[in-house]
Amino acid sequence: MNPYELxxxxxxxxxxxxxxxxxxxxxxxxxxxEAVDIKVKAFLVVxxxxxxxxxxxxxxxxxxxxxxxxxxxxxxLKDLLCTKGVVTTCGSRMLENFIPPYDATVxxxxxxxxxxxxxxxxxxxxxxxxxxxxxAFRVPENPWKLGFVSGxxxxxxxxxxxxxxxxxxxGSDTGGSIRQPASLCGIVGMKPTYxxxxxxxxxxxxxxxxQIGPLTRDVTDCALMMNAxxxxxxxDSTSVRQETPDFTASIIEGVQGMRVGVPRxxxxxxxxxxxxxxxxxxxxxxxxxxxxxxxxxxxxxxYCVAVYYLIxxxxxxxxxxxxxxxxxxxxxxxxxxxxxMYKETRSHGFGAEVKRRILIGTYALxxxxxxxxxxxxxQVRTLILNDFNRAFEQCDVLISPVxxxxxxxxxxxADNPLAMYLSDxxxxxxxLAGIPGISVPGGFSRDGLPIGIxxxxxxxxxxxxxxVAYNLERGLKLLPQRPGIT
Amino acid sequence: xxxxxxxxLEIHAQLKTESKIFCGCSTKxxxxxxxxxxxxxxxxxxxxxxLNKKVVEFAIKMGLATGSDxxxxxxxxxxxxxxxxxxxxxxxxxxxxxxxxxxxxEIEVDGKKRVIGITRMHMEEDAxxxxxxxxxxxxxxxxNRTGTPLLEIVSEPxxxxxxxxxxxxxxxxxxxxxxxxxxxxxxEGSFRCDANISLRPVGQEKLGTRTExxxxxxxxxxxxxxxxxxxxxxxxxxEGGTIVQETLLWNPDRxxxxxxxxxxxxxxxxxxxxxxxxPVRIDDxxxxxxxxxLPELPEARKLRFIQEYELPEHDASLLTNSRELxxxxxxxxxxxxxxxxxxxxxxxxxxxxxxxxxxxxxxxxAEQLGSxxxxxxxxxxxxxxxxxxxxxxMASGKGPETVVEExxxxxxxxxxxxxxxVRRIIADNPGQVTDFKGGKTKLMSYFVGQLMQKTxxxxxxxxxxxxxxxxxxx
Numbered sequence: 001m002n003p004y005e006l007x008x009x010x011x012x013x014x015x016x017x018x019x020x021x022x023x024x025x026x027x028x029x030x031x032x033x034e035a036v037d038i039k040v041k042a043f044l045v046v047x048x049x050x051x052x053x054x055x056x057x058x059x060x061x062x063x064x065x066x067x068x069x070x071x072x073x074x075x076x077l078k079d080l081l082c083t084k085g086v087v088t089t090c091g092s093r094m095l096e097n098f099i100p101p102y103d104a105t106v107x108x109x110x111x112x113x114x115x116x117x118x119x120x121x122x123x124x125x126x127x128x129x130x131x132x133x134x135x136a137f138r139v140p141e142n143p144w145k146l147g148f149v150s151g152x153x154x155x156x157x158x159x160x161x162x163x164x165x166x167x168x169x170x171g172s173d174t175g176g177s178i179r180q181p182a183s184l185c186g187i188v189g190m191k192p193t194y195x196x197x198x199x200x201x202x203x204x205x206x207x208x209x210x211q212i213g214p215l216t217r218d219v220t221d222c223a224l225m226m227n228a229x230x231x232x233x234x235x236d237s238t239s240v241r242q243e244t245p246d247f248t249a250s251i252i253e254g255v256q257g258m259r260v261g262v263p264r265x266x267x268x269x270x271x272x273x274x275x276x277x278x279x280x281x282x283x284x285x286x287x288x289x290x291x292x293x294x295x296x297x298x299x300x301x302x303y304c305v306a307v308y309y310l311i312x313x314x315x316x317x318x319x320x321x322x323x324x325x326x327x328x329x330x331x332x333x334x335x336x337x338x339x340x341m342y343k344e345t346r347s348h349g350f351g352a353e354v355k356r357r358i359l360i361g362t363y364a365l366x367x368x369x370x371x372x373x374x375x376x377x378x379q380v381r382t383l384i385l386n387d388f389n390r391a392f393e394q395c396d397v398l399i400s401p402v403x404x405x406x407x408x409x410x411x412x413x414a415d416n417p418l419a420m421y422l423s424d425x426x427x428x429x430x431x432l433a434g435i436p437g438i439s440v441p442g443g444f445s446r447d448g449l450p451i452g453i454x455x456x457x458x459x460x461x462x463x464x465x466x467x468v469a470y471n472l473e474r475g476l477k478l479l480p481q482r483p484g485i486t
Numbered sequence: 487x488x489x490x491x492x493x494x495l496e497i498h499a500q501l502k503t504e505s506k507i508f509c510g511c512s513t514k515x516x517x518x519x520x521x522x523x524x525x526x527x528x529x530x531x532x533x534x535x536x537l538n539k540k541v542v543e544f545a546i547k548m549g550l551a552t553g554s555d556x557x558x559x560x561x562x563x564x565x566x567x568x569x570x571x572x573x574x575x576x577x578x579x580x581x582x583x584x585x586x587x588x589x590x591x592e593i594e595v596d597g598k599k600r601v602i603g604i605t606r607m608h609m610e611e612d613a614x615x616x617x618x619x620x621x622x623x624x625x626x627x628x629x630n631r632t633g634t635p636l637l638e639i640v641s642e643p644x645x646x647x648x649x650x651x652x653x654x655x656x657x658x659x660x661x662x663x664x665x666x667x668x669x670x671x672x673x674e675g676s677f678r679c680d681a682n683i684s685l686r687p688v689g690q691e692k693l694g695t696r697t698e699x700x701x702x703x704x705x706x707x708x709x710x711x712x713x714x715x716x717x718x719x720x721x722x723x724x725e726g727g728t729i730v731q732e733t734l735l736w737n738p739d740r741x742x743x744x745x746x747x748x749x750x751x752x753x754x755x756x757x758x759x760x761x762x763x764x765p766v767r768i769d770d771x772x773x774x775x776x777x778x779x780l781p782e783l784p785e786a787r788k789l790r791f792i793q794e795y796e797l798p799e800h801d802a803s804l805l806t807n808s809r810e811l812x813x814x815x816x817x818x819x820x821x822x823x824x825x826x827x828x829x830x831x832x833x834x835x836x837x838x839x840x841x842x843x844x845x846x847x848x849x850x851x852a853e854q855l856g857s858x859x860x861x862x863x864x865x866x867x868x869x870x871x872x873x874x875x876x877x878x879x880m881a882s883g884k885g886p887e888t889v890v891e892e893x894x895x896x897x898x899x900x901x902x903x904x905x906x907x908v909r910r911i912i913a914d915n916p917g918q919v920t921d922f923k924g925g926k927t928k929l930m931s932y933f934v935g936q937l938m939q940k941t942x943x944x945x946x947x948x949x950x951x952x953x954x955x956x957x958x959x960x
Binding site: 080081082088090095098100101102104199200201202203204206207208234235236237238314315317318320321322324326327328338342362365366367370374 | 533573
């Protein structure tokens with residue numbers, strides 16, 4: 001087996017035993033990137049030299065026997081996590097040359113663990129999209145079927161992990177941007193509870209919805225990554241001051257006594273029969289493992305897309321106002337006045353989808369429309385949270401599809417933003433409610449495209465998600481999955 | 487037709503915290519451009535604000551000092567607009583849930599007391615500064631000031647004249663200085679004021695169309711600008727015209743207001759709750775803790791001055807207008823135990839010689855003024871000489887004892903020395919002596935004057951009187 005095929009847990013064992021060095025592992029990943037990224041197009045930047053230095057550093061620490069869990073493990077980062085001295089583009093022309101003078105808190109934490117940072121991966125521009133097609137530089141492709149989308153907005157993260165370029169990646173999830181590409185690429189992806197992982201250094205799309213999370217090849221690795229990145233951060237006022245548990249403690253067999261809720265609204269119109277079959281099978285697997293299956297209702301599900309696209313765009317219109325060409329980022333030079341500088345800079349620096357969302361958000365916050373749109377949406381958001389709270393009185397986790405369909409062809413929905421928005425329906429409610437969600441590989445379509453299963457839990461009940469996800473993974477016996485790409 | 491003036495003031499007070507409102511950068515004035523900045527106040531992608539607790543504490547102090555309600559839950563909101571001195575494209579401020587509401591202060595104009603309501607006070611961040619090149623069409627951005635905490639204090643439209651506006655402004659200024667939460671420097675911009683002003687026919691309930699005045703960077707400017715605007719609006723209304731709702735800039739060089747933007751150009755700031763900051767929660771215990779630290783405020787100090795130092799209300803009122811003045815008075819009064827005399831000195835000589843400069847720049851310390859008063863009381867120098875000594879103290883910063891000694895200004899109290907001169911004056915003025923003895927006792931001051939002339943004002947006046955009375959009685 002090639003080192004690049006190892007999961008974090010497997011690699012860690014070999015690293016600790018001394019049968020593998022971080023340099024060998026990193027070199028192996030770099031070679032894999034060299035071989036397949038020309039097709040997968042996940043990476044925007046590969047920092048081979050720096051990565052090997054970090055690997056050597058990790059090998060020294062490993063030799064002392066005082067290594068932290070991620071020491072020596074190569075990872076990729078979605079290109080909206082600020083990395084000191086390394087370009088952070090957010091997939092946008094606007095930040096094509098932006099080099100942050102500081103590390104995001106999660107990047108600091110990974111460096112503190114001794115992890116090896118291979119490079120930055122592609123994404124939808126400013127994380128706005130479901131296919132990564134709005135990336136200004138390159139569009140990642142689905143390692144299971146080239147020419148198909150890898151999902152978005154963390155498409156590069158999912159593609160890099162699924163293509164075995166690295167065992168794990170960090171992405172961000174504002175409305176499903178980790179879970180959806182994880183599902184489309186056949187890997188595990190978690191959006192943690194809002195406030196569990198610091199957002200400091202995550203370039204904001206919609207501040208009240210954004211959350212950083214891991215994309216990995218299995219549930220155990222996901223727990224390991226969560227252990228490394230969770231925890232209170234004084235630099236993020238919305239991060240929650242509490243002890244972080246050891247998430248790997250939930251990786252245990254057996255779900256006896258656990259109640260798994262099936263929200264009926266998530267199995268309605270537009271759900272691909274193949275997706276439905278995969279999730280139904282997943283439910284049976286959990287029942288066989290001893291879980292109690294209960295039907296629950298989330299009656300406001302229909303409003304989620306509307307509420308989400310008002311709140312997310314309103315916040316985005318304000319968050320993206322700083323890209324004005326004044327002190328960093330792109331500036332259109334062919335201008336003769338301040339107003340012209342703003343207009344031309346923002347017209348040419350942003351892509352179509354970002355401009356569309358800034359316009360929607362600006363409109364939603366405008367005098368005379370605020371009450372009908374932003375304020376109303378905020379009120380309905382509270383009702384959506386109430387729905388979840390009621391559901392979690394009846395069950396421990398909710399099981400559902402992640403995306404209504406498997407991956408589609410690149411370009412297929414690119415001209416139909418509304419169809420794209422509607423495909424987010426099953427993931428955005430978790431962001432509105434601030435609850436955690438995880439996407440676990442569930443099976444494949446006849447065309448060989450992966451289909452994921454989503455689990456959602458109550459606030460800070462990642463432990464329940466990990467336990468059920470792990471048992472689902474064991475019961476489905478899908479591992480190890482390897483796309484044919486070479 | 488008679489018009490009533492209606493004025494409301496918006497004051498921006500820079501809060502005197504060590505660090506900025508949402509990051510750890512220094513708030514010190516005068517550093518090289520962009521040296522007091524970090525990813526947070528530069529608004530770099532991914533940076534997040536963390537509220538400085540001291541700012542909340544200062545806002546609560548001001549709220550308590552003005553009898554306001556402190557909102558136990560208040561919230562920051564984003565005020566969205568584009569300008570190069572605003573790196574995030576929005577100002578983090580407060581909107582529908584400010585920290586302080588419903589306060590009041592009492593002002594006095596021409597002996598008439600009035601209560602002015604305070605609608606609200608809210609915390610916000612200051613913007614940076616643009617520096618325009620003198621020759622090239624180029625502008626530079628200095629973001630040192632970005633993120634300096636401000637407290638915006640909004641009055642009710644309770645103010646009825648430019649004099650009242652100035653009095654209200656001074657009162658707020660005094661309270662901020664007493665609380666030591668703002669340095670109150672209008673020139674440096676740490677205390678700024680905008681005004682809304684309208685006129686309405688006396689007796690009419692409905693407010694007239696208002697204009698907003700900006701760029702008034704001194705107490706005098708505020709009053710002048712408002713007086714100008716009252717005249718301008720009255721002239722328009724008297725001629726049957728209508729007031730255009732607009733923002734005007736005060737031009738202190740030309741002594742007039744100039745249009746900046748009309749209502750049509752007004753921004754839509756698209757306020758919404760700031761998702762990066764959780765609501766500010768304040769518990770009663772914290773409020774009580776802060777209340778316990780409040781210093782004596784101008785009103786209480788004035789009453790104490792009247793009682794403790796037996797000052798007339800007028801004196802007490804003036805002296806307690808500013809914390810520095812009141813502190814100065816108390817120190818000087820304690821040094822000589824002559825409060826009324828100190829008060830007189832301060833309100834006449836000291837005020838005149840300061841020529842509008844800050845008391846903090848004064849070379850004569852409070853204790854030195856006390857000693858000077860003391861020297862008059864003990865007869866070491868005369869009141870007249872004391873004024874000469876004071877001028878020298880103001881100029882050189884030397885103590886009164888040093889000045890008197892160096893210039894040999896000590897009072898002549900040697901009886902035999904003075905008696906010789908007294909006798910010579912009597913001998914030289916036979917006519918006046920006859921008149922005096924004939925009942926013109928007012929001539930006593932003439933004789934004393936002669937003596938003062940001959941002694942360069944250094945004769946002890948009490949002794950001089952005694953000697954003349956004694957010698958002329960013969």
